[in-house]
Amino acid sequence: MNRIEIGKALAQARKEKQLTQREVQKLTNINKSTLSEIENGKFTGSLDILERYAHYLDYELAVVPRASSKSRLPRWDEVNELFSEDS
Template sequence: MSNKKAKESDNNMELHLHDCRMKIGETIREIREKKGYNQEQLADIMNVSRTTVSKIENGKFNFSIDYLSKFSWFLDFNISIVNNKK
């Protein structure tokens, strides 16, 4: 693969990852609000900082599958609802 194509592929992957983080964050925020929690309450339940919850909800935190699993457990949602594949 040429350097140009490799760079384009990397850029496309970064855009995809950003879109996924945004979609997941939006989904978590919507579910949190429907459950009646504020960010501080959810942070306390999950044993993370409110800043971490905020960053995740705003797509600014590169979190692991472990975080996603914790959110899905505590907020009781299926991880498949955050699928962003086009």
């Protein structure tokens, strides 16, 4: 996910909660121009601020491997093999 996608997701979450940026500003102590930058994908500031906004909207920031990464989810037979040793 890039900054624009994160911003769109957070803006959508805020709107679904029927909150204005001004209301969020008062409740999170994040200034309105920063909220606008986040929602428009232009925020380059502190991760703490982005995390505070995300948490307020019941979102969690996470680092996950890219789909194109060599990391992959295990196949079903690999998962079964891992847990078969427990039985």
